[in-house]
Amino acid sequence: MNLMKPVAIYGLKCLKKDEGVLLKRINNHLARHRQTTNQTKDRKMFDGYRPFAIKCFYWNLNQEMRTWFDIYPNEDLEGQYFFPDHKDCGWLIHVRIDPSRHANIIPEASETFVRELLASTLFEHRVIKESDDLLAGLPRGHTG
Numbered sequence: 604m605n606l607m608k609p610v611a612i613y614g615l616k617c618l619k620k621d622e623g624v625l626l627k628r629i630n631n632h633l634a635r636h637r638q639t640t641n642q643t644k645d646r647k648m649f650d651g652y653r654p655f656a657i658k659c660f661y662w663n664l665n666q667e668m669r670t671w672f673d674i675y676p677n678e679d680l681e682g683q684y685f686f687p688d689h690k691d692c693g694w695l696i697h698v699r700i701d702p703s704r705h706a707n708i709i710p711e712a713s714e715t716f717v718r719e720l721l722a723s724t725l726f727e728h729r730v731i732k733e734s735d736d737l738l739a740g741l742p743r744g745h746t747g
Contacts, residue, residue, distance in 0.1 A: 607714045608733035609700050610741050614692030616727040619676050625694055625724055626661060629674070632723035636716070638665055640674070652743050655679040668716040671699040675743070685744030686731050695731070696721070697743060 617625060630639050640661040649657070652675065660675040677685050677692050684690055698720075700713045721728050734741050 606710070607698075607700060607717060608735055609702065609737040610735075611698050611733040612686075612731045612741055612743070613696045613698065613721060613728045614677065614686065614689045614731045615694045615696065615724055616691050616729070617693045617724075619678055619693040621693055621726070622676070625674070625726070628723050628725060629661075629720065632720055633663060633665075636665060636667070638663055652679075654746060655683060655685055655744055656681055665716065668713050669701045670713055670716055671701075672717075672720070673697050687745065689729070689731055692729070692731070694726075695743075696728075697741070699737065699740070701737060 615625065626640060633639050640663050642659050642661050644659045649660075652660070656679050657675055658680060660673050662671070662673040664671050674694060674696050675685075677689065677695050679685070685695060686692065698717055700710070700717065702710050702713070732741050
C-alpha cells in the first residue's frame with residue numbers, strides 16, 4: 604500500500620448540492636471515533652481560502668489520530684473553481700497528517716483513518732494535490 608503524503612487535497616466526484624449527504628456520511632464515520640465536524644463561518648478563518656469566497660467550511664481535528672481535515676466546495680460564491688480541471692468534483696477535502704505529534708500512534712493508524720474517512724463518503728475520490736512539506740502545506744486552490 605502506498606504511503607500517504609502528510610498534506611493532500613482530495614476531490615470528491617459529487618455535486619455541490621450533495622453537501623448534506625456528504626456531511627451526514629462523514630459524521631457517521633467520525634461518530635465511531637467520538638468525533639464530529641465543526642462548521643465555520645468566522646471570517647477570520649477564511650484566509651487560507653483566498654482569493655476564493657465561500658460561505659462556510661467544515662473541519663475536524665482528531666488529536667488521537669494526528670489528523671486535521673477541512674471540507675469545502677470546489678466552486679466558490681463567485682462561480683470560480685478552486686480546481687477548474689476537476690469540475691466533476693463538487694467537494695474537496697484538505698487533509699493534514701502530522702507524524703511528529705503523539706509518538707505512540709503509528710503512521711499507519713492515521714492513514715487508515717483518512718482512507719476510511721474518504722471511503723465513508725461513498726463518492727469516488729482522487730488526489731488533486733499532495734505534498735511532503737507539512738510546514739509549507741498546500742494552497743487550497745490552483746492559485747495562491
